[in-house]
Amino acid sequence: MKIRVVSSREEILTLNPSERIVHLAFRPSNRDVLALVEACPKIEVIQLPRSYRRSVSESIKMFLEMKRIQLIEGDVWGHRKDISEYYSIPSSVIEKIREMKTKRKSTEAIEEEVSRESKLVPEMVAYILTKEAPA
Numbered sequence: 001m002k003i004r005v006v007s008s009r010e011e012i013l014t015l016n017p018s019e020r021i022v023h024l025a026f027r028p029s030n031r032d033v034l035a036l037v038e039a040c041p042k043i044e045v046i047q048l049p050r051s052y053r054r055s056v057s058e059s060i061k062m063f064l065e066m067k068r069i070q071l072i073e074g075d076v077w078g079h080r081k082d083i084s085e086y087y088s089i090p091s092s093v094i095e096k097i098r099e100m101k102t103k104r105k106s107t108e109a110i111e112e113e114v115s116r117e118s119k120l121v122p123e124m125v126a127y128i129l130t131k132e133a134p135a
Contacts, residue, residue: 002086023047047072074121093118
């Protein structure tokens with residue numbers, strides 16, 4: 001699973017329309033979020049660092065909710081944009097989630113343990129749990 005890292009608002013217009021998960025590494029305005037949703041009609045998740053997520057307006061939160069787009073807080077630890085524009089979630093993390101799911105661990109237990117070990121936020125683990133690691 002890959003997360004497209006976007007460093008500037010100018011980059012939004014160059015995105016592949018099939019992107020599903022995007023991490024915005026800048027503080028987006030309402031216009032930026034709208035442009036992102038327009039540029040990527042299949043988008044499912046927008047991830048923002050904690051401080052940036054707090055500044056997102058209520059109207060944009062409601063807009064994203066209506067479009068069924070998750071707004072997740074989090075970072076892409078150790079990612080270097082000069083090497084790749086995508087942050088890859090390690091396959092070991094996805095395998096760990098699948099393994100715990102087959103052992104019938106609760107969703108909360110999976111989110112807690114995997115987020116602690118992988119530095120992914122529980123919301124992202126929950127997303128992976130539903131999309132990439134079906135039982």
